[in-house]
Amino acid sequence: MNDLFLSFIPGKSLLHRLDPRTKIIGLMVISICILNVSSLETMALVGLVFSTLVFICRLPVIHFIKSVRPMIPFFSLIFLMQFFFTEGTPILDLNLVSGTYEGLLLGGIVTLKFVFLILFAALITATTSPSGLTTGIEKLLRPLPLRYFGISSHDIAMMMSLSLYFVPMLYDNFKDLKDAQLSRGLDARKEPVKAIMSLVVPLVRMSLRSVDEVALAMESRCYTGQGRSSMHVLNFKNMDYGLFVLFILLVSCLVF
Amino acid sequence: MINIENLSYSYPDGTLALDSISLNILKGEFVTIAGKNGCGKSTLLRHINGLLQPGQGSVVVKGMDTCDLSNLQDIRRTAGMIFQDPQSQFIGMTVEEDIAFGPENLGLSSSEINRRVTEALESVGMSGHRHNTPRTLSGGQKQKVALASVLAMEPEIILFDEVTSMLDFSSRSDILDLIKQLHKTGTTIIYVTHLLEELVHADRLVLMEKGRVVQNGCPREIISKISSEDFGFDFPPIIELSKKLLDARIIDETSFPLSKDELLEAICPSK
Ligand SMILES: Nc1ncnc2c1ncn2[C@@H]1O[C@H](COP(=O)(O)OP(=O)(O)OP(=O)(O)O)[C@@H](O)[C@H]1O
Ligand SMILES: [Mg+2]
Numbered sequence: 108m109n110d111l112f113l114s115f116i117p118g119k120s121l122l123h124r125l126d127p128r129t130k131i132i133g134l135m136v137i138s139i140c141i142l143n144v145s146s147l148e149t150m151a152l153v154g155l156v157f158s159t160l161v162f163i164c165r166l167p168v169i170h171f172i173k174s175v176r177p178m179i180p181f182f183s184l185i186f187l188m189q190f191f192f193t194e195g196t197p198i199l200d201l202n203l204v205s206g207t208y209e210g211l212l213l214g215g216i217v218t219l220k221f222v223f224l225i226l227f228a229a230l231i232t233a234t235t236s237p238s239g240l241t242t243g244i245e246k247l248l249r250p251l252p253l254r255y256f257g258i259s260s261h262d263i264a265m266m267m268s269l270s271l272y273f274v275p276m277l278y279d280n281f282k283d284l285k286d287a288q289l290s291r292g293l294d295a296r297k298e299p300v301k302a303i304m305s306l307v308v309p310l311v312r313m314s315l316r317s318v319d320e321v322a323l324a325m326e327s328r329c330y331t332g333q334g335r336s337s338m339h340v341l342n343f344k345n346m347d348y349g350l351f352v353l354f355i356l357l358v359s360c361l362v363f
Numbered sequence: 364m365i366n367i368e369n370l371s372y373s374y375p376d377g378t379l380a381l382d383s384i385s386l387n388i389l390k391g392e393f394v395t396i397a398g399k400n401g402c403g404k405s406t407l408l409r410h411i412n413g414l415l416q417p418g419q420g421s422v423v424v425k426g427m428d429t430c431d432l433s434n435l436q437d438i439r440r441t442a443g444m445i446f447q448d449p450q451s452q453f454i455g456m457t458v459e460e461d462i463a464f465g466p467e468n469l470g471l472s473s474s475e476i477n478r479r480v481t482e483a484l485e486s487v488g489m490s491g492h493r494h495n496t497p498r499t500l501s502g503g504q505k506q507k508v509a510l511a512s513v514l515a516m517e518p519e520i521i522l523f524d525e526v527t528s529m530l531d532f533s534s535r536s537d538i539l540d541l542i543k544q545l546h547k548t549g550t551t552i553i554y555v556t557h558l559l560e561e562l563v564h565a566d567r568l569v570l571m572e573k574g575r576v577v578q579n580g581c582p583r584e585i586i587s588k589i590s591s592e593d594f595g596f597d598f599p600p601i602i603e604l605s606k607k608l609l610d611a612r613i614i615d616e617t618s619f620p621l622s623k624d625e626l627l628e629a630i631c632p633s634k
Contacts, residue, residue: 115457117494236494237456238463271456275498320451327412327444328454328465328516329436338463338476 115236120164121346122234127243127339129347130231136354141223143361147212150219157226166233174229175222182218189214241268242337261335269321273314280313281306364390364520364551365411365442369420371574372406380406382574383420390519393552395562395582398571404555405447407571408522411553413438425519440469442520443513447528449505453497458489458508461497465516483511487541503534510541520551527556539564559599562586563621587619601626 117123122130137156144150161168175182190199195209232240245264253260288305295302365388372381380403388394396404409415410422413429425441427434443465446452455461462483466476484490487507492500497508506526513521523542527535535558543564546552554565562568562582570578570585570593577593578585587609591598598606601623608614613630620626 114496115494236460238460268456268460269454276450279498317451320446320448321454323409323414324446324452325454325464327414327439328512329439329468330464331436331468334470335467336470336472336476337467338460338473338480340473 114232116166116170116233117236118164118166118234120166120234122160122164122230124344124346125234125350126341126343126347127235127239128247128341129343129350130235131240131243131247132354133350134227134231136357137227138224139361140357141220141227144216144220147216150216150223153223154219157223157230160230164234166230170233171226171229175225178221178225182221185221186214186218189217236339237268237271238337239339239341241265241271242339242341246341262332265332273317276317277310277314280317281310284309284313364388364392364425365553366423367407367410367420368423370407370410370417370422371419372410372415373418374406380574381410384574384576385420386569386576386579388551388553391546391549391551392567393546393565394554394567394569395565396553396555396569396571397557397562399557402571403574404571405524406574408444408524408553408555411520412442412444412522414444440465440516441518442522443516443518444522445506445509445513445524445526447525449502449509449529450498452509452512453505456496457494458484458497458500458511459493461508462512462515465512469516479515479517483515486514486544487511501534502530503537506530506534506538507541510538514545518550520553521545523552523554523556525555525557527558527561559586559602560622583619583621584616586621587616605629 125133137153141153144153161171190206190210191204193207193210193213195207197205198208198211199206235243241264244267245260248260248263251260253263284306288302293302293305365386367384367386370381370384371379373379382403384407396407398404406415410417410429411424413424413435416430422429424438427438427441429435429438453461454464459480462480463476466479471479480493481490484493487510489504489507489511492504492508497505500508509526510521521542527538530538539561542552542554546564552565554561556562565582567580568578568582568585569576570589572593578589586598586602587606602621605614605620605626608630609616609619614620618625618629620629
């Protein structure tokens, strides 16, 4: 669990130096572009952009393989659905259903869309520290009229980073508990309900306790939710402004 | 530095956790608090840090009364606290962020926060782990990061709540060395433990029982007087032996040996 899916790789590359806000907006722009791709040629272009970025930032390719690997069953499902359920020239006949050439093409494109969405998200999280990311989101949300709903963009950012922290911790707790119950002779096949209860009840109790303790730890370090500053100062550099122009061009190309 | 007058506290469910405690702690002192499970040690520390407010009596830290809620932020930056469980006191996703959390709450400038993070990491010898996730560290390393997080607040008092109880022997002595170092540089240390070996380093021992202070004084003398039932834990063999020697008047109270080396020195002095 050391290499969490979507984890950060510290570094000083081009992407690392960009302002998190630029990267978040960039990710949105590129996602819109990816969703609009309709030919394999354009998809190849997206792939080229991605590989160039990974290459110039000298990021380990294995990291990106790891981030798509857990999704492979999902990708396969999407691909097979398209392959078998698209009308056209049959190329693979399996009595009941047949795969078509058009299905192969469409399936390929749709699957690649999902793959690249994830890869670009992984590219951003690999090159942006989690707190940079939350600070960026906080700053981007700030102009929204959230305070009329009684929430501040700061609360949202804090919630985000706490949940980013809690999910892996819950997973760790779960693994420990499962091991503990298994070693005490829990047999999930014989008594499934009892097995689930024996995991869920202590897990909830443990999580509530952890929440309590984390709250204490936060309070004892002067957390009040107000008047906080951030270790990371965000400021746009020329490169960021340049990219914004590029983003606007890209989006307008898509719209018109 | 810390004045506790007649402090009593009951939890909302009615458990009387502290029963008229009075205690003064001076600037730069190293005080250990010991006692059986549930005698109220953690509850007492939480009062000093302002996490709990007295039911009766008062707690004054560096002239600030913890009852006055407007003092709380200043009290918490004066008296930092480290908890027993290394796991559940992390807030940041990386070591660096966790240490920055406190200074960020104080609203410090980015350059000042960076300076404090770097210094705190250096003083606990964890600079190499700046960008790691706390979850992947060992127990001892986690407690060092927790200590660094408190150091980044530049506190004058640090409260340690059984911080070594989940650690192995060598991480434990690492942490203790760091604490002794801090004490030397003038930080007031309040250290809760039930490991007798750790009492040796303190200027003063406060022994608690059922929410009351039952002993308060020089660790050596108190240990030579009390039985292991009073202490709540079995004494290590060295102490049992020292007690026998004391009974037999081979050694006296003032040099009551607490460690192997001291015992050797007491029975066969190296001149
Ligand atoms: N949140 C709580 N609600 C109710 N009672 C509590 C709470 N926390 C502690 N207590 C009770 O208060 C008393 C003192 O607890 P405290 O945690 O201060 O003891 P302790 O000396 O730190 O024990 P330990 O050595 O186990 O850490 C105990 O009887 C305990 O059961
Ligand atoms: Mg305790």
